[in-house]
Amino acid sequence: MNAEARRAELAQHLDEVRGRIAGACTAAGRSPEEVTLTVVTKFFPASDVRLLAELGVRHVGENRHQEAQAKAAECADLDLRWHFVGQLQSKKAAAVAGYAGVVESVDRAKVLGGLGRGALERDAVVDCLVQVNLDADAGAGSRRGGAAPDDVPALAEQVAAAEGLRLRGVMAVAPPGEDPRPAFERLARTAALVTRVDPSATWVSAGMSGDLEDAVTTGATHVRIGSAVLGPRPPER
Numbered sequence: 424m425n426a427e428a429r430r431a432e433l434a435q436h437l438d439e440v441r442g443r444i445a446g447a448c449t450a451a452g453r454s455p456e457e458v459t460l461t462v463v464t465k466f467f468p469a470s471d472v473r474l475l476a477e478l479g480v481r482h483v484g485e486n487r488h489q490e491a492q493a494k495a496a497e498c499a500d501l502d503l504r505w506h507f508v509g510q511l512q513s514k515k516a517a518a519v520a521g522y523a524g525v526v527e528s529v530d531r532a533k534v535l536g537g538l539g540r541g542a543l544e545r546d547a548v549v550d551c552l553v554q555v556n557l558d559a560d561a562g563a564g565s566r567r568g569g570a571a572p573d574d575v576p577a578l579a580e581q582v583a584a585a586e587g588l589r590l591r592g593v594m595a596v597a598p599p600g601e602d603p604r605p606a607f608e609r610l611a612r613t614a615a616l617v618t619r620v621d622p623s624a625t626w627v628s629a630g631m632s633g634d635l636e637d638a639v640t641t642g643a644t645h646v647r648i649g650s651a652v653l654g655p656r657p658p659e660r
């Protein structure tokens with residue numbers, strides 16, 4: 424596909440997604456301005472990021488450090504804010520804070536030292552969300568990312584106290600194969616506990632291509648949309 428055709432396709436998908444967000448906001452009695460769209464560009468080339476920037480996208484998300492770092496470097500001339508949404512290795516945390524304006528997947532204290540160091544090295548403050556595991560068995564050695572809801576307030580305190588980091592709120596992925604609505608309602612309750620740690624930590628990042636309406640209805644302030652904008656991803660490598 425040539426660049427013009429790809430641009431038209433991305434523009435149409437973006438319109439559709441923005442329309443879905445606006446519709447869900449109207450239905451919930453919220454203003455669309457309350458919801459920030461982050462387009463998750465993992466597996467798609469920097470040329471797509473560039474087209475998205477031309478189409479008005481300001482927030483882009485990535486879930487793998489190497490790919491994110493390379494794309495952020497290729498797109499350094501654009502006015503973009505990079506959101507890291509993937510599993511964070513403590514060895515890589517400082518490097519992630521070298522380009523990410525927002526790290527949405529803080530799920531244990533072990534990554535905070537590296538993130539803070541990376542932020543200070545570039546004289547920045549990195550916005551952090553505590554990732555919440557919404558699985559029914561979150562405490563019992565669940566394999567997916569995220570802190571168990573009971574552990575979130577203590578971790579939020581540690582983020583709030585860390586130099587170079589700013590506690591902004593929470594992030595979660597709905598458990599697959601479950602109705603997302605009750606899961607997002609659990610997330611809203613955990614989010615309320617985090618605002619007790621810092622009243623300005625009001626961000627709730629929830630909602631992907633398949634469940635953004637449920638997320639907006641239950642109070643999401645940020646949605647992370649990949650395939651509904653970029654098309655189907657190639658299978659996981």
Ligand SMILES: *Cc1c(COP(=O)(O)O)cnc(C)c1O
Nearest residue numbers: 463486508631632647648649650
């Ligand atoms: C890939 C990804 C998304 C986007 O998923 P889609 O279903 O393609 O919209 C959102 N959040 C995280 C954490 C992701 O890894």
